[in-house]
Amino acid sequence: MNRSSRTHRPRNRSGLAVAVSLGLCAILTACTSGQVGVQPATTVRNPANATLGFAVGIATLQTSGAPVIGLNAVETFRQSNGLSGALLDTPKITGPYNFVGEQVNGGNANYISGTPPGGDCNVTTFGCTGGAFGYGIAPDNLIGSTQSFAQYSQPLLSQRNNLTTLLYYGGPPAWPQTTNGTYPAGFVGFSPGFLTFDAAPVLGDYNLTLRIPTGLTGYVTVSKVAHLTSLTPLPALVALQPFADPVNPGGLKIIVDVPSGLAEEWVYVSDFGQCYPQTTLGTSQAFFTVRTTQAGVQELTLPPNLGPTTNSVPTHTICTAADNQQATGNPNATGDRYSIYAAGFDYPAYAAAYPQSSSVSPVISGTNGQADVSLSSVQQFTYGTEPTPSPSP
């Protein structure tokens, strides 16, 4: 009996040791929780399920002379969460048969198009990069190695009347400030939603078709028809009268006369700030936007501390002479030379814009069913040396 128990004791110990060891294994194995042994797979949602909205209108393109009448196109292509329905697509706007769009093989086509993958990027108006997104057509197709956040300098087809083209990025105070290091590199401001063409509008239907790749060779198309029923343009915008805010250096006061018939008017100020800190922009150009929905003469205010920042240190919206003298070490430096221009709408352009709108189908047309826009010419001033405004509101 004693011999028997001596014989079995080691086995019991070994069994216990094995059990402990295996238990330890189990505990250790649990340390890999969160890992799953799967092969990566992909899902591709059908972009055709996104909602396309489209409106056209008359664009009043102001020059130093008489305004040029062009075509305005506003589109929304959104997912259910309100974000862009695709990150790469090829738009094509086909007008009535007598619409003069882009030139194709030396002749005039009745459409304005982009280039699908694999095509020649240089023969179309939108090229390879142009796509239709959540609020407007822009050169932001997801190709190349980096994301683009750019907007067209418009109007497109500007060579026809040799028009000056301008950039329309929504900035503060109407839009959030994006130049504080917390937005993606290269994101200068928000899309205006409209895209104007120096192309004579003609009455009729305009069909926007988006060709969206779904794979290596396949694609789907979605389309929307907009109707141009009136060729009556919005009134030309009255010249802006900005001047340095005497109380808040770096800020502006802007006297604006909003013509009747506009639902709202946006005033853009663009500045290459000599005193700006380095930001994620990759450029020292910043855009500011002041918005009004009231008609008539009024004074708008551009606050003084909306300039790009790093480490949350505010800078002047427009660099003053003193700012630039300190920044450059040049005692004779002047204030920044800035540009100012405006856009007026007969539709709720701001309400449909990001980030205010997360609607799948925001309203992008006015009471006449069109999206008419009036764009001013650009003026340039040196901060602090602007002419005295007249008349005062």
Added chain:
Amino acid sequence: MPLAPHLRVFFCAAVLAVIAIVLILPEKVSAALTGQVSGTITDGVTHAPISGAKVVATSPSGTYSALTNARGVFSLIGVAPDTYTFTFEKTGYAVVTVPGITVLPDDTKTVDERLTVEVRTLSTVRVTRSASSAYQPNATETSYAVTSKALQTQLGKSFNTDESSLLASLPSVTKDSSGTIKIRGGFDFQTAYQFEGIDYTLPNASLQSRAGNVANFNLLNGVGSLQLIPGGGDSSHGDTGTGLIALSAKRGAYPAFGMIDLEANVLGGNWQNLGDPLYHQAGFEYGVATPNGRWSEYVGFTGVRQDFQFGPRGSDITKLAALIATTNATVANTPGSQQQDDLVNNLFYRFGSRKQEQLQLFYQRQSVAQDLAFVDTLGLQNSGNVGHPGPGLLTPLQMLAIYPIFPGADIPGPALGSNTFDSPFTAFKLEYSNSFTPAVFGTMRFYRAIDIQRESLPQSGLFTPANGGARSGVAAEISAQAGSKHYVEFGGKFDFAKPFGTTVDVTQANAFAGGYQDFTVVKINGFNHIQTFSPLAAFDFLPATSAGCPFLYHVPASTQTISVPCGYIAQRFTTGIPRLPSAIYGPTVRQQIYAGFAQDTIAMSPAWKIQAGLRLDGYNFLVPDDPSNPPAIDAVRHQRLFEPHIGITHIMGPRDSIRATFGRTLAIPLPSFLGNNVERSSFAQFQGIPSFDNLTGKPAVYCGVKFDQPCLNYADQLYWITRDVLYTDPSRSVQGLGVTSSPPAQPLHGATFSNYDITYSHDFGRGLGFRLTPFYRRGYDIVENSRNVVAFDPFTGAQTLGPLFESNLGIQKATGVELDFTRDADFGLSGQFSATYINQIGNDPPGQYLPTASLALGNLYHSPNLSPLEATLALNYRNRSGIRINPVISVNDGYPTGIGLMGAFYINGVAYNLPNTDATIGNVNGAPQYVDPQNPGTLFDPHIAASRGVNAETSAAGGFLSKPSANVNVTFEFTPPGTRRTFGLAVTNVFNQLYGVPQFNHLYVDPVSTGVRGPGNGAATGYPLDAFPTSPYVIVPILQPTTFRVYVQERL
């Protein structure tokens, strides 16, 4: 018992020398090269100890004998590694013979016997075990041993040279995703390699090339046994970091033995249009000794000629190469063909009245030449990262006129021709050992290893005529059996490593031609402005009236254009305008590595054994104090660490034992002092010329470590441009998101580890052994290299990655379990099943680099290159008719993969963990999520409009495992009875499974959940889109397709 006079002198001298070494110039000690066997002889009936019994151990390597003392205890020390037959004799007792006791280096084996009066059998029947058995009840350190017999089983056949596969088949070893061997995780350079006690760490090892730090090329030749010591081991091992791989050479024997092995590939792994890849192997070995055992000699040679095939059979090699080049740098450098020769010679001479003295001359010569057919540096050259200047602004004709010419080429520019790599390696050792008494053994050795690398890489623009180094060392060890309980060892070692040679880099000339944008920080109005400029020294070399001069330089991110004049240098050389100088890189620093140890193995009782030791590891880096050429990375020049080692073994019963060990270890950092190895000599001819910045028309002011000092002359100017490209100073780590904080400016030093393990082992009988070893390893001050985003490209917004930051901010925590089943048998079924589970937590996320922000935040991930579970089953069936079948099945559980949905980034100089989007990563190819271009949200709260569509992507990087894999190799062998000839067929990768690690497919234009980047849209121009077009992840194959090799072996 007094020592003989000459022994006393030797002993005193050795003791004094060791004491001096330990106290004054402490030295490093390698693993012991001989083993020790002790035991107790008792009466089989009364269990009383038997004194005066004679114990004789006999093997081809030699004979050792001893008498038991009054307590019946005997001890044999300094026993050469081999398999011995033990004989126990005592008048009045039956003679007992125990065959098959294998002794390995660093082995402390216990053989207890009971003798029975007038009975011809043992009173307790013992089963002998080889050293590779999983059941090693008496060992006080954790180790896994492979004898030559087990080596054949693990690899299928003798003369299989695949050391990597052999190691991967052992517990504790995992083969990472690039095929590199790691012991209990860690980094490549934390594993130590020794052959015959010679440290095979490259003398010119560099932190820039962490994986290439071992001199031998994983080529097994002449190896008699392999010992793998994971974790701390005992105190006789040093600079081991995560573990030690120690090889011992075969020895000559009487009667002589020998073999000729011929092997060739007959089918498999064909390349498209290139036929079957070549594999030829010839091997030879012969071991001989004089009948009296005074002389023995072993010589072994293996030559291999082979090509490599990766990817599925029939893969287009060029397309595969392009893919690899952009996704996996390790595989990209895998040779397309290779020629290996390896010669090992091991000579012994024994002398003295008892043949107690011994001289050994060991010699190894390896020569490895590679044709790097797969290298495609297109991705590297176009990366735009700091250190790799992009294309210059010169016209092709201007480049032709002044660019450096690759050695052997006629014209500058992208030279064609094969990339070749030749690396001869030589090591030798002269060792004297003496068994002063049966209880005292001493050994002293001198060794030297010389490594030379010769590279001609025209596609990379690198030419290395001869670059390498020499490692010389001396070591001495004394071991003694003190009484019946104590086995004492102490010793010391000193290594001196001297790197030499240069490398010529012609590609850095682009740095002089605007191919590299430099950044300086200017404080303006309290803000940091980044001034971007491109040095344009190349235009100084063009004649003033050269076509295209003056050059109109458009300043990035501005409307400014500068007219850059030409001719500044050209006008100063009347006898011919020099070409732009190539960069010449010199060797890394010289090193002294030292250690000393002392340990005692105490047999407290038959059931308990304790080993306690203390070791000192240290090193001196002899950094030249040249103020004109200071290191870019500061590292400690002297570091030492006292390392306790403890092992406790308890024999629980006749078939069970348990062991616990602890050991501290130091991983000496690879001696790279970046920036210190740019030779000024290549710019010497411009020393007499004043500095000139042709962008300003004034003397250049971008010299010095911080690149803000006036340049002394034009040579100084070119030197600092070169250094700036290679090693941008971390203090200037400024990115578009604000000023980032650099890693703490503390000198780099070696990482330390605490290693713990517990082993339970069991003998199932009939040769079947088992052991289970849970382990834990904690690494401190791990040397990590991280990178920062230094800027965004002003035009594209793409990230520009800065240089590697070496720091000690790393963390390693490895927990795991090792399982080992073995079965020994001469005939029938034998083999080994080993499994390693490891869960290593570290800083490195899957991806191309470790962001410094992640390091600063202390983010930890499952180490991306380690499969949590790897296992190998190696079976060997042999019958008495000469047939042998040897399948080897290895599996792994997949590798942690996936970049994760969150990553670490700096915003306004503060590190955050933020969603991984194209807005934070900056590169859409590497981003799993894409923001809306018109409503992107902030970096903290991005508006993700689409994703890469990888279902398995989780929040943290490495959140899913790649597909598990299995690989099967089978060897069939037939030795006709009565003959010396063996015929064999070795089939590798039987099921043609081509596994690898999923990686982002940079050639796949990303599908996103809404909207698709289709093919051919210009996103990946220049790449073969049809190579792997259909997946956002690709599997870069790391296994060769099925191959069939036949071989014939003739025993001599």
